[in-house]
Amino acid sequence: MTKKFIQTIKTCFTNLMAYRLNLLLLVIGPALVFFLIKVQLWSSIFTHHSMINGYTLSMMIEYQFWVFLLGLLTQGFNSIHIADDIRLGRITQFLLYPFSFFHYNIAYFLAFFFIQFIICMLTMIMMCNAGLIDLIFSIQFLIGVAFALLVAWFWFQIQYLIGILAFWLEETWVMRVLVGLVAQFFSGSILPLEFYPQWLTKLLWLSPFPYITYFPVKLISASDIAFNQALQGAGILIIWSLLLYLLTHLIWRKGIRLYTAAGM
Amino acid sequence: MDVLFYLSTLFTVDFLFHYVEEIGIWNRDQFLFFTAVVLLIDSIHMTFISENFWQLSHYIRLGQLDFILLRPVNFLFSIFFRYIRPASLVSIILGLSLVVYFSKPLNLNVMGLLSLMILVFIGLFLLIFLEIILSMLMFFTKETKGINFLRLQFQQVSRWPDFIYHSVFKRFFTFMFPILLVTNAPVKMMISFDFLLLFKLLLATIVAMYVSWYLFLFSVRFYESASS
Numbered sequence: 001m002t003k004k005f006i007q008t009i010k011t012c013f014t015n016l017m018a019y020r021l022n023l024l025l026l027v028i029g030p031a032l033v034f035f036l037i038k039v040q041l042w043s044s045i046f047t048h049h050s051m052i053n054g055y056t057l058s059m060m061i062e063y064q065f066w067v068f069l070l071g072l073l074t075q076g077f078n079s080i081h082i083a084d085d086i087r088l089g090r091i092t093q094f095l096l097y098p099f100s101f102f103h104y105n106i107a108y109f110l111a112f113f114f115i116q117f118i119i120c121m122l123t124m125i126m127m128c129n130a131g132l133i134d135l136i137f138s139i140q141f142l143i144g145v146a147f148a149l150l151v152a153w154f155w156f157q158i159q160y161l162i163g164i165l166a167f168w169l170e171e172t173w174v175m176r177v178l179v180g181l182v183a184q185f186f187s188g189s190i191l192p193l194e195f196y197p198q199w200l201t202k203l204l205w206l207s208p209f210p211y212i213t214y215f216p217v218k219l220i221s222a223s224d225i226a227f228n229q230a231l232q233g234a235g236i237l238i239i240w241s242l243l244l245y246l247l248t249h250l251i252w253r254k255g256i257r258l259y260t261a262a263g264m
Numbered sequence: 265m266d267v268l269f270y271l272s273t274l275f276t277v278d279f280l281f282h283y284v285e286e287i288g289i290w291n292r293d294q295f296l297f298f299t300a301v302v303l304l305i306d307s308i309h310m311t312f313i314s315e316n317f318w319q320l321s322h323y324i325r326l327g328q329l330d331f332i333l334l335r336p337v338n339f340l341f342s343i344f345f346r347y348i349r350p351a352s353l354v355s356i357i358l359g360l361s362l363v364v365y366f367s368k369p370l371n372l373n374v375m376g377l378l379s380l381m382i383l384v385f386i387g388l389f390l391l392i393f394l395e396i397i398l399s400m401l402m403f404f405t406k407e408t409k410g411i412n413f414l415r416l417q418f419q420q421v422s423r424w425p426d427f428i429y430h431s432v433f434k435r436f437f438t439f440m441f442p443i444l445l446v447t448n449a450p451v452k453m454m455i456s457f458d459f460l461l462l463f464k465l466l467l468a469t470i471v472a473m474y475v476s477w478y479l480f481l482f483s484v485r486f487y488e489s490a491s492s
Contacts, residue, residue, distance in 0.1 A: 012432075025410030025414050029414050040430060044428040048284075
């Protein structure tokens with residue numbers, strides 16, 4: 001099983017690296033948005049204020065940088081290929097292989113994550129050399145990176161769940177965009193959660209959204225988060241991941257009964 | 265989905281203005297009006313234009329552009345205005361309502377709103393021509409999704425007021441690749457009419473139209489058909 005897994009990861013890695021310009025543009029795009037828009041927008045907002053809601057300009061830019069980097073690392077994966085595989089009947093082969101569709105996509109995710117990890121590390125080193133961020137390699141930073149792995153896994157599960165809705169939906173891009181929008185707004189990607197009304201923030205902490213962006217950003221940027229809070233956050237995300245795992249398998253079982261493939 | 269996007273954008277601006285009175289030279293009412301115009305342009309673009317850019321990437325990749333090039337219809341019209349997303353028509357109504365609602369604090373009358381609509385359409389055409397120029401890169405790359413993704417990122421540049429940008433970027437995105445004129449010009453002219461800005465918008469649109477046409481004719485020479 002391990003050999004099959006490793007070979008599948010290698011194959012997926014080769015597939016992903018086939019179109020290198022595509023990969024480069026997928027990195028350049030968000031970097032463009034970060035430098036051109038976010039940095040300048042916040043510089044403009046802070047023109048007449050030295051501090052807004054506990055944030056200075058440099059703190060806000062550092063926050064937005066980690067949001068950008070963590071977004072690249074943890075939320076880059078999407079389920080377009082999963083939906084296409086189901087829609088075009090390509091999952092038939094997986095029903096015959098000694099390797100399930102879910103395991104194949106885990107291998108795909110791991111290959112993708114490895115590429116994104118390298119890209120993020122290079123970006124981080126460049127930013128440090130340019131003096132835009134101060135990197136402190138503390139235990140909290142390493143815990144933050146480990147938490148980011150958990151977030152990436154959680155995001156993969158959400159995307160996989162959306163992908164397998166292709167058993168019922170002709171187009172799943174609406175669901176992908178919807179989830180992306182909701183996650184972006186409620187996870188603190190646009191504004192730190194301190195800027196939201198208190199009643200909304202209290203409600204959000206009951207959902208997994210703050211743990212997708214805001215919480216790992218605070219961990220990595222060495223804000224005051226105690227170890228037991230980090231463990232608590234990880235525990236909550238693991239519980240949500242388990243719930244998603246159960247839901248995914250339930251939906252897969254129902255969906256595969258509907259699936260037909262002719263002439264394959 | 266569009267409603268969620270509009271709400272999240274408006275709430276983001278609203279939350280910001282709980283902590284500041286001004287962003288740059290604009291107050292809350294002006295910024296929200298600008299945001300409403302951005303959403304209106306986005307809704308019209310999403311309904312009538314957006315789908316066609318994704319279709320172009322399919323045509324090029326699968327070699328199906330031949331069938332369109334052979335038709336006795338202007339290529340650009342046939343490619344970029346063929347498909348619409350009827351489901352997004354509702355978002356145009358929502359966008360219009362937001363513009364009317366947020367124009368009230370700025371005391372815009374009916375004539376003002378009609379003028380705004382004309383300027384919005386000119387801005388929209390400028391955006392389309394600029395996106396066509398960017399999309400011509402698809403003829404030179406094997407995989408086209410990345411170009412579309414880059415196009416979407418550039419769209420984001422037009423969604424913020426030009427005064428937030430550093431002077432170098434502001435000049436580049438106003439004169440070289442005038443994406444900042446798309447929304448900024450119509451809104452600024454509603455706040456305070458500027459004939460020079462109107463001239464810039466019209467000139468940029470006409471130049472972008474001609475550049476996109478000639479660039480398309482140049483780029484299509486590199487197109488490799490699959491079948492013929």
